[in-house]
Amino acid sequence: MSAGAGRATITDVALRAGVSRTTVSHAMNGKGTVSPATSERVRAVAAELGYEPNAVARGLRQSRLGVIALIIRPLDSLDTANPEGVDYFLRFAGSAALSAVDRGYGLLLASDPTRDDAPAPGPAADGFIVDSPVEDDPLIALLRRRGTPYVAVGVAPDSSDDTPAVTHDAEADTDRILAHLTAGGARRIALVTGTDRNDWNRVAHAAYVAWVQRHGHLVDVHALDESSGVAGGRALGLDLLSGKLDGQSGRGGRPDAVYCLTGRHAAGVADAAKELSLRIPDDVQVVAGSDAVMCRTSEPPITALDLNPEQNARTAVNALVAALSGQPPRWPLRGAENHLIVRESTSARR
Amino acid sequence: MSAGAGRATITDVALRAGVSRTTVSHAMNGKGTVSPATSERVRAVAAELGYEPNAVARGLRQSRLGVIALIIRPLDSLDTANPEGVDYFLRFAGSAALSAVDRGYGLLLASDPTRDDAPAPGPAADGFIVDSPVEDDPLIALLRRRGTPYVAVGVAPDSSDDTPAVTHDAEADTDRILAHLTAGGARRIALVTGTDRNDWNRVAHAAYVAWVQRHGHLVDVHALDESSGVAGGRALGLDLLSGKLDGQSGRGGRPDAVYCLTGRHAAGVADAAKELSLRIPDDVQVVAGSDAVMCRTSEPPITALDLNPEQNARTAVNALVAALSGQPPRWPLRGAENHLIVRESTSARR
DNA sequence: CTGAAAGCGCTTACAG
C-alpha cells in the first residue's frame, strides 16, 4: 500500500492506479495527453488516497514556490513588546498578505537572512519585498547578486532610475508638514529623526534643513533611536521643551513645534509637553511623520502623516508578481500620495 | 565556472574547490569529519561564489522548511478594504511573525488551501496555525489526515481534550460582559453575533441565552454577516433601536444594551444610536466582543473585550515549534485571559 | 578524512 506513515506521494498513486508517475502527473495537471478513462481513474485513486502534490518538491523542480517573502527592515530596530507602535508594519504586512493571496501567492514574513554571518539558507521564496531598506542594504545586494526578483519599498526619489522600488517623495512630505506647522504659527520647529540609516531618515533630515534655512528658521535636529519608543520621545521631549537643549545653531530657547518622524516618539514628546504644563498646540505643536494608533489615542490626538501602507503593499505585491511573470513594470513605481491627517495637536485649519 | 545564470549551487562549490559535494555539505554544516584545511578552503570558495544553500532543496531532503503557515479563517468572510476593522487579524499575524522569527521560522500567511476543489498543492510549511477554525473545518480535517502538525486557535473549551489548540473561555467572557452591562443598569440586552459557524459565535450565543434566561431577561439575538461591517451594524442598529425588531421572545420594545461580537458591528450600532438621538451609554449601552481600532475611535469610545491576539499568537507559535521538535505540550493550551477594556459606551464603573 | 551513490517528490523532454 501507500507509505503508511505520512502523506501519499505520486508514487503511491501511480502504484495503486497501475500507471506510471508520468501519467499521474499528466492527469493531475492536465498536461500531455491522457485518455479520459485513465485520467479519471487516476484522479479517483488520488482522491481516495488523499493525494496532494508536495509543494516543496514541485517548487524544487519548477523553481516556483508560490511564495513572496516580506522583510520589514524597521522591525530589526524595534522592540516588539508594544504592537500599538508598530502600526505601519502590521498594516503593511496585512495588506501585502491579502494581495499576495489574491494573486495566488503566500506571503512569508521573515527576518533578515543576512543578519548573522552563518550561511543559513535564506527564506525559500520566489521573490522579495524589502520594506525601508537601509543604506547599502546587504540584503538588496544579496538579492541583486543572486538575481532574485525583489521590490524595495520606501526608497527616496533620488535613487537610481532603474531600481525596482515603490518610492515616495519624503521631501515633499517634509515640506508639507513644515508648511502646516508654520501656518499654525510655528517659528522654531525641532525635528526628531530616527537613527536607522534609511532614506526616510536621511531625506527628511535633508529636506528639513533646506526648508528651515530657506525660511530663516533655526536648525534644531535630534536623532533618537527608533527602538526607544515613547519613553525615548518623552525623555528627549523633557530636555527639548524645558529649553535645556540647544539646536545645532547653538542658540537657546525651546521650540514651538516638534516634528517627530515616528508616531511613538511624537506620543512621547506630547507626554513630556503635558508634564511640563505646556499646552498642545497653543504652546507647542506636535506632529508625527508616520501615523500610529498612539497618535490617535494620545490626548490631544496627534496630527500625522498617513503613509498608506496598505496601498503601497498592494502596489509592491502586484509589481513583484508582474516581475515574476516576466513582465516587470517600469521602475521605479510611484507609491501612494501621503496625506496629512490633521488632528488637534497642530493649530492650522485643515 | 559556475552556472553563470542563477545562484551558485553546491556542485559549483565542489567543482571549484576540487572536492565532492558531500564534503562541501559537511564543511558548510559542520557535520561529518572534514580536515580543517579542506573545510576552510571550501568555505572560502563558497563565500567567493556567494553560495547559499537552496532552502527548497534542503527542505525537500530534510522535510524541514523552516516555515509555519498561518491561516486566518475570519479573513475568508471579511471584506478587506478596511483594515481598521481587521485589527485582530493584523495583531495576531504580526505577533505570530515575530515569535516565529524568534524561533527560527518564517511565518507564511496563506489562504485556505481547501477552498477550491482543484488539487493545488497546499502552502509549503512544516506546520500550521489555524485561527478560529469553523465547525467541522475541512482544513483541520485535511491536516489530521496528513498528519501535519497544527495548532488551532480559538476553539471553545468543550472541544475534545487532546486536540492541539489554544483555547479561550468564550462562556466566561460572555458572562463577564453581561454582568458588566447589568451592573450598568441594563435590563434588556440584545446580542449581535456573526454568521460564521465558528465556536466563538456558537459558544457566545449559547452562553448568552443561558445567562439571560437565568436572569429572567429577554432573549434578543441577531445574526449578522461578519463582512457587513460597520454598515451592517448600523442598518441592524437602526431597526433594533427604533423598536422595529422584536427579540426571539416576540415582545416589542427596544434593548437598553447591545452586545456585538465584532467591533465593527458595535461601531455601526453606535452610529445608529446617535442617528436616533439615543444617548450612549445613558439610553443604550454598547459593547464589543472583540476590540478594534474603531472601538477606540468611535465617539464615545466603545467598551470592548481585548482578545489578546499577541499573546495567543505567541502561545500558538511556541506550542507548534515544540510539537515540531517532537515535544508537544499537553493540549489544549489555555489562551490569554481576556479582559474587558471599559470605555465610555457602558455605564458601570470599572 | 573523503567521495560515490541513493534518494527526498516531483516535472518534463523524449522515445516508444
Add this chain to the structure above:
DNA sequence: CTGAAAGCGCTTACAG
C-alpha cells in the same frame, strides 16, 4: 496514449 529516464539541489548512510 503511455512510460523510462533524467534531473531540480541538497543530505546522509555507507564504503573506502
